[in-house]
Amino acid sequence: MTLIADGGSTKCDWVLLDRTGNQIFKTRTLGLNPSVVPEEELLSRIKENTELRGVFNKVEALDFYGAGCGTATPREILHKILESLFVNAKVTVAEDMVAAALAVTDKPGIVCIFGTGSNSCYFDGKTTRTSVDSLGFILMDEASGNYFGKRLIRDYFYKKMPAQIAADFEKRFDLTPDVIKTNLYKKPNPNTYLASFAEFIFTREEVNGYFYNLISEGVLKFIEYKILCYKEAQQVPIHFIGSIAHFSKDIIKDCLNRYNLELGNVVQRPIGGLIEYYRKNKLNN
Helix, strand or coil: CEEEEEECCCEEEEEEECCCCCEEEEEEEECCCCCCCCHHHHHHHHHCCHHHHCCCCCCCEEEEEECCCCCHHHHHHHHHHHHHHCCCCEEEEEEHHHHHHHHHCCCCEEEEEECCCEEEEEECCCCEECCCCCCCCCCCCCCCHHHHHHHHHHHHHCCCCCHHHHHHHHHHCCCCHHHHHHHHHCCCCHHHHHHHHHHHHHCCCCCCHHHHHHHHHHHHHHHHHHHCCCCCCCCCCEEEECHHHHHCHHHHHHHHHHCCCCEEEEECCCHHHHHHHHHHHCCCC
């Protein structure tokens, strides 16, 4: 049996397939980003899932694709944890960009993630290549959930948010400064906390000028820093993965048009495409 995991900072989707590609189960845990979640918490989040516990001794191969797994140290931390739990499995850990690329296309293109965090890669149809190392949510992550959450909080406290939107924002969230600072500087997963504010943009009925400009500014910065850095940008489609991308598709298209860039596929969650890739290419059909 092969267990596939697509792990973000907010949530992680798991799918268990038998040798012929039949789905045995699909389940979800909290996010497993080893760059921001302590080892003990990573272990706990996996162990508390009943379905996963039931196959700790049965999985033969485990391929984990995750946010925060782009550098060696966090990747090794998660690899060690997974090997300690899935004792009979051959474990591989790769960054989430690999899963995104395999899920969204089988042809050359640039693949972008707009979820809790953001990133991009060039995909030649088989392998991925990044142009800029990601330094995470504090320094980078333009157009991500945590980027937009941070902007909303800043605009609210700097009084740059339109009055009616600010009033609605106050009703939706606890904006006590001590509460915000505790979540940012004392508790785990500050990036996920910031991203939770971004839902405010996408759960309102109208896309007004304030939200349009906010999203456009983030997307344009992402294009400048994380798409135009690839020499192939003008020759291949630009694909997007993630909830932020899903709900911002029209704005993303407008922003790409300014640079004469082609919008490719937009997929909210990569796990479905990843399953199909495994059925076609990795399992013994």
